[in-house]
Amino acid sequence: ATDSARFVLRQQEENFVYWLERTVRQRGTFYSIHAAPVQIGEYVRESFFAERRCVIFTSATLQVSGDFDYMLERLGGDKLPHGRIRCLAAGSPFDYDRQALVGAATFLPDPGGRRDRAFDRELGEFLTDLLQVTRGRALVLFTSYSLLEAVYAAVKQPLERAGIKVLAQGHSGSREAITSFFRSVPSSVLLGTRSFWEGVDIAGETLSCLVLTKLPFHVFTDPLVRGRTAYLRTLGRDPFLHYTLPEAVISFRQGFGRLIRRREDRGVVMVADRRIVTKDYGRSFLDSLPTGHHVLSTPEEALEAVRAFFEQAELDEPH
Template sequence: MIALKDVLSSEFVERVHAFFSKSGPLSKARNFEFRPQQQEMAAAVAKALEEERHLVIEAGTGVGKSLAYLAPAILFALEHHKKAIVSTHTINLQEQLLYKDIPILKKVLPVEFEAALMKGRQNYLCPRRLERALQSAKELFTGPEAGELQRLAEWASTTRDGSLSDLSVEPDPKVWTQVCSEAHICTQKTCGQNPRCFYQQARKRLLAADVIVLNHTLLFILLGSPDAQEERESGFLFPNDFIIFDEAHTVEQVASKQIGIGVSQYGLRSTIQRLYNARTRKGLFTVMRDAAGVRLAAESIDDLEKFFDAVESKSDFRKGREFRVRDVDLVPDTITGRLVALQARIAEVVKRADDEILKAELQEFGRRIRDARDGIAIFLEQSAPQHVYWVERTGKTAQFLSLNAAPIDLAPVLRRMIFRDNATCVMTSATLAVGRADLAYLRERIGATEAEPLQLGSPFDFQKQMKMFVVKKMPDPRDATYQKELERWIAHFVEKTGGCAFVLFTSYRDMQQVAGEMQKFFVEKKMNLLVQGGGAPRSKLLEQFKSEPRSVLFGTDSFWGGVDVPGEALSNVIITRLPFAVPDTPLIEAKLELVQERGGDAFTEYSLPEAILKLRQGVGRLIRTKSDHGIIVILDNRIVTKPYGRAFMQALPKCPIEIV
């Protein structure tokens, strides 16, 4: 553990420490409150940056951790000509950093600095590709698509930043993919000098910025493979950068989705149809008047559909949208040979193309087809070691499939990518510990065993601000009376606070069932019931919850974390069940098996700590400021009847508890 006396070791660390003191520069900011935990965290971040060490910090709610890492990161970046990359899980936090915290620091830091939001390049329109699409519209687009293209062309002449977020109506993806920025098409060389190339302009801002904010998903896409990261002499995305992960408790989950293999039926089909679509008779092979390519692309689509039909017939989706594949050669490989031929045809056609953009477009599709071919081969042969393989239903109506493989144990992978020598990474979140101050559980899971741990408490007075109710009388969930009792206790406790409640579920089906049964109760009590999954996006539900009095929000997974509702609007968080992950996804199942193979106990070494972290997240929704008050209700008696219940209780903030 780091003790504060050890932290104050250099002029830079002392300067940062002073910045957060009772009379330091930050005290001039509006609503400033001196918080010793914030000061300690900032000094620890400064020391880690200066010594080029990795650091993992749990900082309780209310510490003000974003300012505690931003201030030292900005000062260090400027003084050492480096870039601070700040990665978050949610858009909410990105917006807080860019529109609240960074503007505060622009006023009070003694230096000038630039901050920029990094978006994936496919968010930006490329004017060269737009121009090319307009020229070849007849060969590439159907009537309605050409109309959409025209709308985008008009928007392109007036938009400020040329990104999707500036469009009032989401564009047709088929059209957007042909005009957005692409890695090998919209390059520094081809578009760098064009003042209307929105991606290249954004890239210039990123190169000039001292602080870059992005999300974990984009970061892991850009980091590339562990091999690519290991080969770097310094930095992660730029030669001179360091990373700060906020909401670091989500890193393992996000990295699992990005590191590994994913071949999408829809994506591969779209790629081939961009070469030639038999239904519309449009595509790049039509532009090039290549009859052999047209024929090959049409046949490839038929073979692709047959291949995925075979995959579907061998997959059992009764348990959900994912089916685990345990053996090699799930189906015969009837497709990679066809993809090789298609790739070779593209290479031939490229030789004849004298137009540079057209050439680049064709080469890009050649690369995508090659990547898909490699992915299918690895999936069928199961040639990636220590990976779990599964087929997943995708699309709005689950009409497509994807083939997936991911490393079961991410620790060695992330150790090579993130926690390596000649690079610095700071990870922070309000919930990283599951009972030990050295944060050992999380550090072992993400390969951060060499990183320095630091646990800081919350400045809130939970004894006065929060009360917890545990309903011991709840029947077992398998009992016939369970749902009626669940409804009765939810009704009892939401009346206690006049609504203003989150009711958090672990199962979407249970939530829908209870919501349906309780509709009448909420109408009678003049409470406003909001249910996740009814079509409204999460941000819209939150706005309604905050603005409409006597609201009760039923939510599942995404409402347990990353949601901030300070004040009286949220005075009650009801946890319907302890959030144990059901081992129904191939990845979780494989992780549990791995623990057992290594001679461990899957429940105590994985299921229990994961559930404790999730419960801490859910409980953390309640008290967001020093003036908040409210109740936590736990409608799962296992927290007081089972031996492991003590581990949950010890991990929660200390507050008065009433068992009913």
């Protein structure tokens, strides 16, 4: 611990970024100091790859834009001797064209402009209607607590009057407690932030609707993000194309993966961020999906598409 503190306080390692965090809790205000490497490739290559004859990485989210180049560079694999790397993209066991409906809600305001809170307000109104159509059974993923709080305030009363329990991170208990409750009560909705974008496994009808409220870009004021973007600029590379966008696409795929967990699962993914269609970089997100998408131009069109999907799913069930 002493060596770690000395390392952070000296701030002599050029490849590291250092910062101080202030956290306010009920028990008081806490301060912590941090250090993290800007680039991890060299460390991984020298301390991990070099000491092992064989290393196997498996994940559903190792690819970006159809290849492994970004992840290989991040992990130092791009500098290994030719012939040491073998990459395989295995097919999915799921029939996404049949099992999932992906909709892009282009009728919502651009979430990039938050001054008048129009996006927050209209998203809350739309979700109030959508989550009644799905009868709960939904996981709504956020990239910030502020948007979660705004939506929670908007949907809680109308949904609970309709018999749908609303669970929210920061309001309804620990992550484990609200996940357990959500699994056991089908007519419920779970609102979660970053920690729910990955590592949550809820199979079956309990999770039949997944809402991705915004494309999961990093917060640009994060010290580590700022350090990595500054480093890329020194190399003459575009930080958005070579870091920000690939990281967001990986997070997006992780979020998408919460829905279909078994061959029997059916469900809807609603992307509430219109930029996935209206911005050039949106194509990177769409290309990462295992199925096509539907552009939904009005709330009525979106709700009807969801109704039709679940009606067809019921007809397809064996009797």
